Amino acid sequence: MAATVEARPPDKYVDVRTQELQINMGPQHPATHGVLRVAIWADGEIVTRAEPDIGYLHRCAEKIGESVTHIQYVPYTDRYDYLAAMNNNLGYCLAVEKLAELEIPERAEYVRVIVSELNRIASHLMAIGTYGLDLGAFTPFFYAFREREEILRILEWICGARLTYNFIRIGGVMRDCPEGWLEDITRFLDYFEPRLEEMNELLTHNHIFVNRTANIGVVSLEQAVKYGLTGPNLRGSGMRWDLRRDDPYSIYDRFEFDIPIGTGIKGTVGDCWDRYWVRILEMGESVRIIRQALDQIPDGEIMAKGVRHLAFKCKAGESYQAVENPRGELGYYLISEGGQISYRSRIRAPSFCHLSILEEILPGSMFGDAVAIIGSIDIVLGEVDR
Amino acid sequence: MERLVGALEGLGESAFALSLLMCAGVVLGFVGIWPLFAVWLERKASADFQSRLGPMYVGGFHGWLQTLADGIKLAFKEDLIPAQANRVLFWIAPAVAFCGAFATMVVIPIAQGVEIVNLDIGIFFILAISSVGTIGVVMAGWASNNKWSLYGAVREAAQLVSYEIPIALSLMIPIIAVGNLRLGHIVGFQCAGPEDAGFVYLSHHGWLLFYSPWTLAAGLIYFVASLAECKRAPFDLPEAESELVSGFHTEYSGLRFSFFFLEEYVFMFVVSIVGALVFLGGWQPLPFVSFQFDNPLMKLIGAGILLGKAVFLVWVQIWLRWTLPRLRVDQVMTMGYKYLTPLAMLTLMGMALYQYWGCRYIPGIL
């Protein structure tokens, strides 16, 4: 702890001053999930201070938001949280639709829910896979990716892209479900549920994994609320808060699903394992939602009437619309003065808020734990830096 | 080697030097070829665990030349030395690390009576020389002038020091039974039979792993500790990729890096073959039924069996690496000092008492 001894004559005493080691972790580091940079001050293996440095992927999202038309901006939203592009599309489209007062056809709403929940599963798979990678378990990552590829195949089938979909459009969705698509989702869900068990056996209840994550990086509920944590990170700290239930958007109020929270099964409430476990359980809940949506999906139009895509104009006004992204509360705050272009488009990115808690929870942990903690809050740098 | 010297007696005084060179050539050749196979095995095995294919195209059949291509590439890659690194230490560190691993090969008998040096302190020699590699790693970490490397080196030093104890203690346990440090004698003990035994016979003691509960425990302790000695997962902290970028060899490139690479795989082989010799009966294929391995053909078969056992143990190491997450550094220490070392001491004591109270006088009993 940087115990500085008063300077003494060097010929009589051995100088035993110790010094904190300053380490620069990132932007190119295997465990930073992109281009996050964390400056770490460490006393041996113990982290004494940490300072995240972001902005290495700043891509001018908000400037572009006020420079291009609403329709043109939808593809950009894909690229902010590129692991959950559908959810981002949904958030932005809902925000614009709220301003434009559009009525969305039933079928489009159901397709939106199905694709967003599929994408949520894909995103959580990625989160737990890379989390395993952070802790040195390589194989779960590949298994997660194998399952994720199946989801990508389904999404690719309906919209032609693997990662950046631009599928949910203002006023509805891009196109109707292809023949056999809905049945294929059912097939996938039947395949996927046992795989979740496999993942639990391989990683979740692995003794080493539990030892590495339980009681590590504990975020108390008070801290979580203070630092604006949302999504699985807030739920991992024991708060039953989900915008899908607490501020329902789209048609989420029609589905029955549980909101899993961290209960400290393996350690303390709000530790890394709880956050991880919430994600695993949420995938199961998403499967439930998709199954219900597949049962209920009606026939009909997929695009609202009267949306002229080439000259889509919004009414003047300002509105904040939040959706439950896989990572937390994704909000779009739009100020429109009428016309095709927003006056201001502000994005509330969940990962941005989550990162700010690192300064609070990293100190005192060991170096290996620091990696585990950064992995457990599941950040996407595209969203942090925008 | 003595026999080789004898065979080359006609050459006069240079016979010793020549046989030395030949032995060195054999060891080096093996050390050069083994990693080619081991790395390929590791890549293919890991691919299999991860539902991938692994190298497929290089060299045609299932990428069997993949490692050779890697080697050529590494050999012809620029050799960077960071400007602020300690040049001398940086230069010799890989060599020291590598020597530590491959010098142990000289005492390993590959078949009955086929070894380079039949050293009377065989196991001690292996334990002592294999620790030299650690010095190389620490030198590399220190000389690189990189904080990640330094972390890796310090972790390596701490880990190796703590795991030397259980590994040495667990090797003492079979020695209590055998009463000899020569590796050849240890195998001989495991296939000792009646004087007038035929080609196939029931051995008195069987494999040392099944000799007594204490040796079984010792075998397991040895395996776990040897994982830590080879820096293999779940103890791969010195080069923990997601934490320390590449650990102690972060600054190494090209050929020098490949030396660390070779060292790791050669050392994996060494601990595996020692395990096979000491606990798994060496070249004896079955636990309690022994064969006479005295003619050259049988010796060749025996060598094949021994290599097979060693490769199997290496494969188990690979299997564990691609399955388990990594331990944290304090957990590694806890494991070493709180569990493995006391356990090894307890086992040692148990074995000593077991031997003392008569079990050694009842031949053939477990």
Add this chain to the structure above:
Amino acid sequence: MNTQEILETLNKDGVGQGITLFEGPKDPALVIPADRLVGVCEHLKSAPSLQFDQCILVTGTHMTEIRDKKTKEVTRAEGIEVIYHVRSLRHRALVALKVHLSLEDPRVSSVASIWPAADWHERETYDMVGVVFEGHPNLKRILLPQDWEGFPLRKDYEFPKEYRGISLEVDPPWPQQ
């Protein structure tokens, strides 16, 4: 609990002086005088009937001048608007607080001590729009490099040509005449 009710509660608690209700076409907001922001925010957080414990978003917007097309009267003065979105998890309510600042000297007290989540949001607002948050523990650029010039989200921002020797301009893919 909607914005109107929150304003009534604030008035009832005696901290509502100067706060007006902004009623746009969509979301309403509370317009708070810049010098009273911290007091109101503290009350919003601590009062048991309010308990706005989570700061969701801090937005800075450069509002350009708008004149009526016919009368040429200024209907909206040029300035910077800082909008705080605050959520009460207990009461499931979301409220937007607006502060109007001048463009020349956009200064407002920081609320990072009340809601630590606002820390990074305020830094970003400073980075993008140039609002100075007084009393902020660590006010410096967060997304852009420290030596970046200008505030990109101002409407009059001009894109830089290069940064530290790297051109930020587009090379046209076609040969230039």
Add this chain to the structure above:
Amino acid sequence: MGLYERNHPDVMMFKLERNLPDMGLLRVADTVINWGRSSSLWPMTFGIACCAIEMMAVGASKFDMDRFGAGAFRATPRQADLMIVAGTVNAKMAEVVKRLYDQMPEPKYVMAMGACTVGGGPYWKHGYNVVKGIDKFVPVDVHVPGCPPRPEAILEGIRFLQRKIMARRVLTRGEHHTPDFTGVSVSPGTTGIQDPQLNTAPAVPTEATS
């Protein structure tokens, strides 16, 4: 950079390179070296944005870049041969990318993956902060367009790079058109944390205990 010495004298290899006459045996040696280099392109674990996810997908089960010998992702630039610049490079990141490129030992290859690295991509017009194409500061061997490119496209890029390497001369004299970017300097500077020790040369670990 001044931090890392290039072409150190004890690397005889680089003295020999491209200076030997065009002889049959040396041409064979060239082929063998090129074969080794092209069959073992170790990429660096270095993802920036969306493309990084596709890069990971290429390494993962379905596509498996390891089939071509290019699957051994190395975390340190010192051991990597191929830098896949996967994602938008902005002004703050450019310095880091250039530095990583400088840290890689020769021979090194760069793949510009995705529209952003090829020419700014969707950010070419309003991205005040985005470098429109990484070939402004590092030499690029393969451009793989797409936003993000499909994994098949990356595999094709790898195959393309392998063919390109096979056509090179290593020891013998031959035509070379390697762009020289040594003059392009991205001045290293503080980008976030104002701490000289973190941003410039790594501190000598011995100084504290000496």
